[in-house]
Amino acid sequence: MIRMERVSKVYRTEHVETHALSSFTVAVERGEFVAVMGPSGSGKTTFLNVAGLLDVFDGGSYRLDGEDVSRLSDRAMSRIRNEKLGFIFQSFNLIPDLDVFDNVDVPLRYRGLGGRERKSLIEEAIGTVGLSSRLRHRPAQLSGGQQQRVAVARAIVGRPRLILADEPTGNLDSAMATEILTLLEEINAAGTTVVMVTHDPELAARAPRQIHMLDGRLMDFSRDVPAPLFDPSRPRLDPVLSV
Amino acid sequence: MLAYQLRIAAASLRRTPVLSALLVAGIALGVAVATTFVTTFHVMASDPIPDKSRQLFYVQVDNWTPERPWDRDRPEEPPDQLSWRDSQNLLASALPTRQTASFKADLTVHPASRDERPFRALTRVTRPDFFEMFEVPFLYGGPWDEAAEADRAPVVVLDEETNRKLFGGEDSVGETVRIEDRPFTVVGVVAPWSPRPKFFDVTNGALEDPEALYVPLSLTPEMEIRTTGNTSNWKPWDGEEFADFLESESIWLQMWVELPTAEARQEYEDFLAAYVREQQAVGRLTRPVNNRLRDVREWMTVSEVVPPEAKTMLIIGLLFLLVCAINLVGILLGKFLGRAPEVGVRRALGASRGAVFAQHLVECEVVGLLGGAVGIVLSAVVLRVLNRLFSEDLELFALDLTMLGAGVALALVAGLVAGLYPAWRICRVAPATYLKQQ
Numbered sequence: 001m002i003r004m005e006r007v008s009k010v011y012r013t014e015h016v017e018t019h020a021l022s023s024f025t026v027a028v029e030r031g032e033f034v035a036v037m038g039p040s041g042s043g044k045t046t047f048l049n050v051a052g053l054l055d056v057f058d059g060g061s062y063r064l065d066g067e068d069v070s071r072l073s074d075r076a077m078s079r080i081r082n083e084k085l086g087f088i089f090q091s092f093n094l095i096p097d098l099d100v101f102d103n104v105d106v107p108l109r110y111r112g113l114g115g116r117e118r119k120s121l122i123e124e125a126i127g128t129v130g131l132s133s134r135l136r137h138r139p140a141q142l143s144g145g146q147q148q149r150v151a152v153a154r155a156i157v158g159r160p161r162l163i164l165a166d167e168p169t170g171n172l173d174s175a176m177a178t179e180i181l182t183l184l185e186e187i188n189a190a191g192t193t194v195v196m197v198t199h200d201p202e203l204a205a206r207a208p209r210q211i212h213m214l215d216g217r218l219m220d221f222s223r224d225v226p227a228p229l230f231d232p233s234r235p236r237l238d239p240v241l242s243v
Numbered sequence: 244m245l246a247y248q249l250r251i252a253a254a255s256l257r258r259t260p261v262l263s264a265l266l267v268a269g270i271a272l273g274v275a276v277a278t279t280f281v282t283t284f285h286v287m288a289s290d291p292i293p294d295k296s297r298q299l300f301y302v303q304v305d306n307w308t309p310e311r312p313w314d315r316d317r318p319e320e321p322p323d324q325l326s327w328r329d330s331q332n333l334l335a336s337a338l339p340t341r342q343t344a345s346f347k348a349d350l351t352v353h354p355a356s357r358d359e360r361p362f363r364a365l366t367r368v369t370r371p372d373f374f375e376m377f378e379v380p381f382l383y384g385g386p387w388d389e390a391a392e393a394d395r396a397p398v399v400v401l402d403e404e405t406n407r408k409l410f411g412g413e414d415s416v417g418e419t420v421r422i423e424d425r426p427f428t429v430v431g432v433v434a435p436w437s438p439r440p441k442f443f444d445v446t447n448g449a450l451e452d453p454e455a456l457y458v459p460l461s462l463t464p465e466m467e468i469r470t471t472g473n474t475s476n477w478k479p480w481d482g483e484e485f486a487d488f489l490e491s492e493s494i495w496l497q498m499w500v501e502l503p504t505a506e507a508r509q510e511y512e513d514f515l516a517a518y519v520r521e522q523q524a525v526g527r528l529t530r531p532v533n534n535r536l537r538d539v540r541e542w543m544t545v546s547e548v549v550p551p552e553a554k555t556m557l558i559i560g561l562l563f564l565l566v567c568a569i570n571l572v573g574i575l576l577g578k579f580l581g582r583a584p585e586v587g588v589r590r591a592l593g594a595s596r597g598a599v600f601a602q603h604l605v606e607c608e609v610v611g612l613l614g615g616a617v618g619i620v621l622s623a624v625v626l627r628v629l630n631r632l633f634s635e636d637l638e639l640f641a642l643d644l645t646m647l648g649a650g651v652a653l654a655l656v657a658g659l660v661a662g663l664y665p666a667w668r669i670c671r672v673a674p675a676t677y678l679k680q681q
Contacts, residue, residue, distance in 0.1 A: 049675040054591055075595045082593020089678055093588045097254040109247050110593035154592070166678075 001162055001193045002028040002051055007060035009046050009216070020046035021057065022216040028195060030161070033188040035207035036197045043216040044197040045166055051195065052085050052164045053077040065161055082110050086155030086192075088184075090167035092147040094139040094154075100126065101135045104154045111158060125157035126150075129183060145176035152183050156192070163187060165196040169203060181206060244598075245605070252606035255582070262578060263610070266571055270614025270657050273567030275621035278642070278650040280553075280560030282626060285649070286640050287449070287549040291438040292378060295501075296539035299376060300508065302498040303535040304329050304519060306528050308477040321533045322475065323446050323546070324494040327463075332518065334370070338511050339500035341376045344460060345369035346496045347447050347472040352456070353421035354409055364405060367444075367454040368468055374400070374431075374457075376501050377443055382406070384416035384431035391430075392459050399427040400457040406432040423466060427458070440548045442539050444497050447472035449548040463489075470495045492527075500536075512536055564653060568660035571610075575665040579603055583669065583677045590674030603666035604659070611658020612651070619650040 009021040020043045028034050038044050049055035050062065053069060062069050065084055069077065086107075087093075094103050104125055108118045126132055129149035139147050148168060155163055165184065169177030181203050188194045198204050212219040256263040290296050305313070305321035306329060312318035325333070330344035348366045373379070374386040383406075387398040399422060406415055406429075415429045433453075440449035462468065467485040472495060480491030502508045515534040522528040537545060579586075586599055594602075619642065626640040642650070 049678075052591065054675040054678070055673060075597065078590070078593050078595035078598070081591060087591045093584070093591075093678060095585055095588065097258060106589065107592040109244070110589075110595075110598060112244070158593075 001030045001032070001065055002026065002195070003063040004051070005061045007050060007057045007062055009043075009050060009055070009057045019216050021050065024060070024216060024218060026211065026218050028193060030193055031188070031191055032209060033185065033194045033207045034196070035204035035210045036195060036213060037199070037201070037204050037210060038213035042213040044213050046216070047213065048164050048166050048195065048197055051162075052087060053081050054087075078110070082107055083158060084161050086158065086160035086163045088148070088151050088155050088163065088165040088168045090170040092139070092144070092151045092171070094147055094150055096139050099136045099138050100131060100142070100150050100153075103139070103150055104157050107154065107158045121157050121159075122153075125153040128156065128186075129153045143176075144172050145179060148172060148176070148180050149183065152180065152187075156187055160192065162193045162195065165194065167197050167199065169198065169200065177203060244601075248602045248605040249609065251602055252609045255578075255606055256609065259578065262574065266574060266610045266661075267614045267617060269567050269571045269574075270611055270654060270661070271617035271621060273564035273657055274615045274618025274650060274654050275625065277560040277564040277653050278619055278622040278646065279625045279629075280556045281649050281653070282622065282640055282642060282646045283629070284549065284553050284557040285646060286439045287553055288543075289439065290540060291440060291442045292539060295376075295378065298501055298503050299539050300500050300502055300511075300536040301539075301542040302333060302500055302515070303537070304333075304515065304528065305530045305533040306492050306494065307530055309529040312530075313475075319533070320545070321535055322494050324473070324475065325496045325498050326492050326494050327489040327496060328492075329522075330496045330498050332522075333498060333515075336511075336514055338502075338507070338514055340503055340507070341372035341501040342499065343370040343373040343376060344496045344498040345373060345443070346470045347444060347454060348468045349471040350422050350456060350458070350468070352405070352409070355420070364455040365471070366456040366458055366468075368458055368460050368463055370460050372501075373443075376499060377438070380434040380436055382432045382434040383414040384429070386457075387430050387459060392461050395459065395461045395465055397422075397425050397427045397462070398430045398459065400431040400433060401429060402433045402453065402455045403435050405455045422456070422458070425466075433457075440543065442543060442548075443499060444472070445543065445546045445548050446497060449543075449546070502536075508536060561653075564657055565660065568657040571661035572664055575607060575610075575662055576668060579665045579669040580672075583672050586669055586672055587674045587677035590672075591678060596670040600666050600670040603669055604662050607662025607666065608655055608658040611654045611656075611661070614657070615651055615654020618654065619647065622650065 004024055004026050007021050007024045008019065011018040011020055024043070024047065036044050036047065046055065050057045053064070064080065069080065072080070095106065098106070101122055104122045105118060108121060123132070126135060129152050131146060131149055131153065134142065134146065139150070142150065163184070168184070169180050172180060177200070184194050184196065185206070196207065204210050292299065302325065303321040303323065304325060306326055307313040307322055312320070313322040314320045325344065334342060334344055346368050348368050349363050350366045351361050352364045353361045367373070371386040371388060371392055382403055386400060387396065391398050399420060401409065401415065406412060409415065409420055410418060415432060418429045419426045420429060421427070437452055441451050441453060442449070464486065474493050474495040476491070476493045478492065480487050480493060500511060502511055512534070515536070516532055519528050519532045519534060543549070589599065623642050626642065629640050
């Protein structure tokens with residue numbers, strides 16, 4: 001699903017260069033559930049942004065679902081985001097003026113689907129997250145857990161192949177966090193690839209595969225890591241740092 | 244998608260009501276000023292008879308004193324009107340398809356009912372061709388014929404208002420109305436008609452309404468109908484009788500000919516030149532031959548129907564709108580950038596840069612249209628005040644459909660000018676930048 005080879009991403013200001021991703025190489029297969037861990041500033045969000053075509057990278061190559069996305073136009077990247085990807089953010093990122101139905105409707109609007117088809121998909125997605133009774137509620141009228149469930153519904157409504165979740169439980173209590181993770185597991189069980197950034201080792205432990213990042217590089221502790229993902233020229237990392 | 248973008252725009256405007264009101268007010272002010280000046284310019288500069296303006300020609304012959312030109316500032320210009328003698332001589336030509344000389348007079352109308360007082364009515368003294376040449380619409384009847392003109396028949400065409408006054412608006416063709424000292428037979432009633440500018444007689448006020456009555460030109464000597472329009476002389480006339488005035492070099496008539504082809508025009512120009520040479524041979528028209536045949540548009544330009552000030556005000560009005568729009572750029576930029584996190588979310592969910600740009604431009608155009616609506620209402624109020632300043636009765640400046648369209652177009656352009664840069668800036672925002680900041 002995701003195949004990045006020696007991807008680099010540098011943020012530059014007038015005086016400082018920050019290497020958010022350094023020769024970053026990773027592969028995520030279709031149907032995987034991968035938890036991405038690492039300390040703050042290790043490049044997890046940059047990885048998700050690049051993987052989700054929300055940010056461009058400076059070097060290396062990236063194939064998403066078999067397609068080279070290194071040199072796509074904005075329109076083409078937008079289409080891929082709309083049709084193949086679903087995003088879940090830590091702070092839910094719901095649009096406050098729109099009710100639940102209309103929030104979930106947003107990606108379908110940009111896909112140009114007809115009203116009847118959109119309605120059917122939206123009701124199905126909202127049903128999946130158990131919020132059918134809250135269709136006309138605004139985000140402010142919902143709890144944090146409910147808002148994140150709406151965000152999950154919005155992420156899955158377009159039936160994407162890959163869900164990218166950036167600390168989806170970061171703003172939730174443990175019960176709500178477990179609930180959201182269960183939802184993601186169900187989505188993954190239905191065949192959708194899930195990549196989730198988290199700081200919570202307990203939640204990460206529920207993912208079949210965990211990858212660790214440090215200083216924009218990858219440390220992968222899963223049992224079946226593909227050999228080419230490791231860069232033999234790199235020094236070994238202290239495992240303590242990766243937690 | 245447009246309906247969706249309109250919904251988003253409406254929600255965005257509702258979210259910040261004070262800011263939205265400020266934006267709408269900014270556009271409204273600019274549109275009001277611009278629409279007002281565009282309307283006044285439009286009224287003055289529009290082609291009053293577009294389908295015939297290239298076939299109707301205003302006739303000028305230089306009968307002024309050999310000692311000085313008629314207009315010292317424009318010495319090449321012949322006088323702007325004709326004398327009775329010249330107009331009568333020229334009307335004898337059979338070259339034009341139609342032709343008329345006319346002037347403005349003020350005649351007394353005596354209503355049939357003794358309870359009603361006589362009143363003065365502005366009158367166009369003219370020939371029957373006048374009506375067809377200038378496409379005058381009729382409510383009842385029509386113009387008098389050439390025979391009536393030749394026979395100096397006392398016939399009259401009323402305008403709709405005078406017909407209402409005298410005959411309650413009924414078909415009055417065949418009725419009698421006393422004008423000055425004799426009974427006139429009504430042959431026609433003109434439907435409401437008010438060409439702007441009043442091109443057939445700009446000498447006496449391009450923004451005036453057409454006259455209330457129309458009577459045959461041939462009645463002038465017999466009834467001694469005197470003009471109430473402009474009269475210019477370069478020497479006093481000999482004698483004290485009205486006939487002496489008619490024989491004088493005083494200029495007070497406007498003459499128009501209809502020449503449908505370039506050949507017809509050339510032929511008439513040759514005729515005019517020959518006429519002047521003939522008159523010179525008998526001691527008249529002593530200035531060098533300086534005849535002019537100008538079509539409606541040319542005549543409007545030469546007559547400065549649109550004063551230079553109107554053009555200046557038009558430019559000032561448009562610049563004012565531009566300044567208003569540019570002033571809103573900063574406000575819109577702030578508003579849009581404040582919404583960057585939402586834009587980031589929309590981008591993540593599949594909105595392309597183009598979609599974001601279009602969405603924000605739609606919002607600007609909604610502001611533009613709201614401001615335009617308010618501005619057009621304001622403009623209508625200002626135009627009403629302007630009308631009052633010119634006259635109690637006339638409605639010179641009105642927002643017709645064209646001007647309403649112009650107002651809407653100006654509002655859309657203002658919205659575009661104000662919104663183009665902010666919309667471009669917001670669509671360039673990298674989606675990842677704000678997603679963590681929500």
